[in-house]
Amino acid sequence: MHISDGVLSAKVLLAGAAVAAGGTAVGLRKIDMEKMPRVAVLSSAFFVASLIHVPLGPSSVHLLLNGITGLLLGWASFPAILIGLLFQALLFQYGGLTVLGVNTVNMALPGLLVFFLFHRIVKNKNGAASMVCSFLSGALAVFLSAIMTAFTLVFSGDEFVSIAKLLIAAHLPIMLIEGVVSVFVISLLKKVKPEMLEVPYALSHSA
Amino acid sequence: MPFLIVRDGANRTSTRILFSIWPGIFLLCAFLFFILSASPVFAHKVSIFAYAENGTIYTESYFPDGKPVANGRVEVYNSEGQLIQEGRTDKDGNFRFKIPAIEDLTIVLDASMGHRAEYLMKSDELTGGKTSGAPVGQNTGQGEKDAKSAGLARQEENPRLASGDLTAEDIRKIVKEELAGQIEPVRRSVMDLEKKEKVSVRDIFSGIGYILGLMGVALLVQNIRKKNALK
DSSP: OOOOTTSSOHHHHHHHHHHHHHHHHHHHHHOOTTTHHHHHHHHHHHHHHTTOEEOOSSSOEEOOOHHHHHHHHGGGHHHHHHHHHHHIIIIIOOSOSTTHHHHHHHHHHHHHHHHHHHHHHHHHOOTHHHHHHHHHHHHHHHHHHHHHHHHHHHTTTOOHHHHHHHHHHHHHHHHHHHHHHHHHHHHHHHHHOGGGGOOHHHHTOOO | OHHHHHHHHHHHHHHHHHHHHHHHHHHHHHHHHHHHHSSSOOOSOOEEEEEEETTEEEEEEEOTTSOBOTTOEEEEEOTTOOEEEEEEOOTTSEEEEEOOOSSOEEEEEEOSTTOEEEEEEOHHHHHTTOOOSHHHHHHHHHHHHHHHHHTOOOOTTOTTSOGGGSOHHHHHHHHHHHHHHHHHHHHHHHHHHHHTOOOOHHHHHHHHHHHHHHHHHHHHHHHHHHHHHHO
16 A cells, blocks of 8 residues: 555645645644653554555555554544654655655545544444444545545556555455454453543644 | 643653553554564565566566566666556566667566556666677677787687687677676576565564654653743
8 A cells, every 4th residue: 555656746745745744743733741652652553564464365465554543543643654654664665755745644544534433432332333433443444545545546647446446455355354453452442441542632632 | 620631641641651551562562473473574565676688688576575566567768768668577577578779777667556666777787688789799890909909810710729819809708708697696696685675573673663762752852841831
């Protein structure tokens, strides 16, 4: 899902960088001292998750974890994912530095959307409703990232429907896995550390 | 109410941080275990390698786990950036074409879904591929001049008579051909090494280290700000 250097035109790169910078600025203002370690740990998890490779399909697909990152961090997932992608680019040669902005938007925006859609239900409800929403957070974020990546690639000449089909098909197993991972992580957190799900600052602690 | 929360947080920040971080660390360890115990560690990129032999350029395209890129688009650009050749890789990730021109060529692999790799083929790598064309003819011409200036007699009917009959250019050519043959296995093994370039455990831990370091810097900055605000 990482787009490499040299695929996109300058216009798309600039637009991506601008949106990513905006999201990161908002995200950074939402982080206070208590939230900082959580952001760092989820950023590390995002950074590492991309190495978990699922040997299905013709291409190479890996976990994204942008759903769970979004669900637990809200706006702060922008800086978390930006940092994660930066080190993936530097250390693993995934994606690249010029496409950092575009890739950040493609991963973080679905996470943010998932946060606004499901966070309240996941936090407040118990049992089936919470589990279903956790699953949807994980799966939907990957799905939306695939759609957004396809949309970005359209500007470099790929035909939308075919590339979107390809990306979504390749990421179907990832969507399932991330949904299940989200269910486990959320139910574990609810039992062990329910405060992790309280993300009041993302909504009320605005600067 | 928000004021109270902030005061409370300021008093017990360090212990809270310590507590709030544990589930995350557990998660991270779980992932690390997952990765280290899983089969090889994969990167998410593609690579293309190329070499010239007998007037043909051979290219091989791989995912980092060594799987070939099947049906990937290969484009060849000349030094002015014009597209001069294109094609698709076969199921083994190979694509070959006749050397189109002796100049620096950029060979681009587009494996779809945003995956892309480049290989720069220098013009001297191409001449090493033994093209029988203009450059060689030119060299012979020069060799003749060399031979004359050295005052050597040329016996074209029987070139193997003595070592003195070989011009400097002939020797150079023979050595070059021999070397190309000798170097080929080395070149192959270097290519194999590059193919095996995978994400190392060191990279993983250094990335995590950097992220935690950044967190430390950010916390420091916030702490200083908070102290200044209290003053």
